[in-house]
Amino acid sequence: MPAYTDHRDEHLRRLRRIEGQVRGLQRMVDEDVYCIDVLTQVSAATRALQSFALELLSEHMSGCVADAARAGTAEGEAKVQEATDAIARLVRS
Amino acid sequence: MPAYTDHRDEHLRRLRRIEGQVRGLQRMVDEDVYCIDVLTQVSAATRALQSFALELLSEHMSGCVADAARAGTAEGEAKVQEATDAIARLVRS
Amino acid sequence: MPAYTDHRDEHLRRLRRIEGQVRGLQRMVDEDVYCIDVLTQVSAATRALQSFALELLSEHMSGCVADAARAGTAEGEAKVQEATDAIARLVRS
Amino acid sequence: MPAYTDHRDEHLRRLRRIEGQVRGLQRMVDEDVYCIDVLTQVSAATRALQSFALELLSEHMSGCVADAARAGTAEGEAKVQEATDAIARLVRS
Numbered sequence: 385m386p387a388y389t390d391h392r393d394e395h396l397r398r399l400r401r402i403e404g405q406v407r408g409l410q411r412m413v414d415e416d417v418y419c420i421d422v423l424t425q426v427s428a429a430t431r432a433l434q435s436f437a438l439e440l441l442s443e444h445m446s447g448c449v450a451d452a453a454r455a456g457t458a459e460g461e462a463k464v465q466e467a468t469d470a471i472a473r474l475v476r477s
Numbered sequence: 478m479p480a481y482t483d484h485r486d487e488h489l490r491r492l493r494r495i496e497g498q499v500r501g502l503q504r505m506v507d508e509d510v511y512c513i514d515v516l517t518q519v520s521a522a523t524r525a526l527q528s529f530a531l532e533l534l535s536e537h538m539s540g541c542v543a544d545a546a547r548a549g550t551a552e553g554e555a556k557v558q559e560a561t562d563a564i565a566r567l568v569r570s
Numbered sequence: 571m572p573a574y575t576d577h578r579d580e581h582l583r584r585l586r587r588i589e590g591q592v593r594g595l596q597r598m599v600d601e602d603v604y605c606i607d608v609l610t611q612v613s614a615a616t617r618a619l620q621s622f623a624l625e626l627l628s629e630h631m632s633g634c635v636a637d638a639a640r641a642g643t644a645e646g647e648a649k650v651q652e653a654t655d656a657i658a659r660l661v662r663s
Numbered sequence: 664m665p666a667y668t669d670h671r672d673e674h675l676r677r678l679r680r681i682e683g684q685v686r687g688l689q690r691m692v693d694e695d696v697y698c699i700d701v702l703t704q705v706s707a708a709t710r711a712l713q714s715f716a717l718e719l720l721s722e723h724m725s726g727c728v729a730d731a732a733r734a735g736t737a738e739g740e741a742k743v744q745e746a747t748d749a750i751a752r753l754v755r756s
Contacts, residue, residue: 395506403499410492413485419537423563426530427570430523434570434754437519442747444512445724446740461725468721470516474754475713476662477520477527527661535654538631539647554632561628567661568620569755578692585689592682599674605723609749612716613756616709620756623705630698656702663706663713 391443398436405429437474441467484536491529498522530567534560577629584622591615623660627653670722677715684708716753720746 406429412422448463499522505515541556592615598608634649685708691701727742 396503399503406496406499410489413488420559420563423530426526427566430526430570433519433523437516438751445743464724466513470513471750472717473520477523531658538650557631564657565624581692589685592685596675596678606745606749609716612712613752616712616756619705619709623702652699656699659706663709
C-alpha cells in the first residue's frame with residue numbers, strides 16, 4: 385500500500401480545491417475576465433499542484449527510506465533513482 | 478474585449494482537458510496508484526497549465542503591443558509593466 | 571542599440587555577483603561542504619539568474635513596445651513572437 | 664565525508680563551465696548583443712545549474728538512503744525532511 389494512503393483524504397481535498405481553481409479559470413475565460421487576472425489564477429493553480437507534488441514526494445521519500453532500510457541495497461538504489469527522476473520532472477515542469 | 482476572446486473555445490477546451498487531468502489525479506489517489514505515477518501525472522498537468530498561460534500571454538502581448546501602438550506612451554509602459562509582473566509570477570511559480 | 575544599454579553597468583554588476591556565487595559553489599565542493607548547503611547556494615544562484623533575465627526582459631519589452639508603436643504591425647508581431655518564445659524558454663528552464 | 668566527494672572533479676568541471684557561461688553573459692552585455700540572444704544564454708546557464716543540482720541531489724539521496732538504512736529511524740526521517748526541503752527550494756527557484 386502506498387505511503388500516501390494515510391493522508392488520502394487530505395490529498396483528495398487538495399485536489400478537489402485545484403479542480404475548483406481550474407473550473408474557476410473556465411468561468412473567467414467564459415466571462416472575458418482581463419487576461420492578466422486569468423494569468424494570476426493560473427500561477428495560483430500551478431503553485432497548488434506543485435505543493436501537492438512536494439507533499440506526495442515527501443511522504444514517498446519517508447516510505448522509500450524506510451523500505452530501503454529494510455530491503456537490500458539494490459532495491460534501495462532503484463527506488464532512489466526513481467524518486468530522483470520524478471524530482472527532475474518536477475523541477476523542469 | 479480581451480484579445481483572447483477569439484480563441485475562447487480553444488482555451489475552454491484546453492482548460493476542460495486540464496480539469497480532466499486533475500480529476501484523473503483524484504481517481505489515482507483514490508485507487509492507491511503508485512506515488513511516482515501520480516507525480517508523473519502532476520508534472521503533465523503542471524506543464525499543461527503553463528502552456529495555457531504562455532498561449533494566453535502571447536495573445537495578450539500581441540494585443541498589448543497593438544494597443545500601445547495606438548495609445549500614448551504612459552499607458553503602453555503601464556501595460557508592459559503589468560505583463561512583466563505576470564511573467565515574473567509564471568517564471569517563479 | 572539594445573534597450574538594455576542604459577543599464578549596462580548595473581547588469582554587469584549583477585552578473586559579476588552571479589559569477590562570484592558560482593565560484594563560491596566551486597569552493598564549497600572543493601572543501602566538501604555539506605551537500606544540502608551546496609544545494610541552497612545553487613537555488614540562490616538560479617534565482618539571481620532568473621531575476622537578471624526578468625529585468626532584461628522587462629527592458630526589452632518596454633523597448634519592443636515603443637519600437638512596435640513606431641514600426642508597422644508585421645515587425646511588431648515578429649518582435650512579440652520572439653519575446654514570447656524567450657519567455658517560454660525562461661518558464662520552462 | 665559527503666557522498667558527492669567521489670564525483671568532485673566532475674562537479675568542479677561542470678561548475679567551471681557554468682562560470683564560463685556567466686562570464687560569456689558579461690561579454691554579451693558588454694558588447695551590446697541583442698537582448699533575446701542574451702536571454703537564450705541565461706536559460707542555458709539556468710538549466711546547467713539545475714542539472715548540477717539534480718546530480719548532487721541524486722548522489723545525496725543515494726548516500727542518505729544508505730545512511731538511513733544503517734542509522735535509526737529518527738535520523739533517517741530528519742535527513743529525508745532536509746532533502747525534501749532542498750527539493751522544494753529547487754522546484755520553486
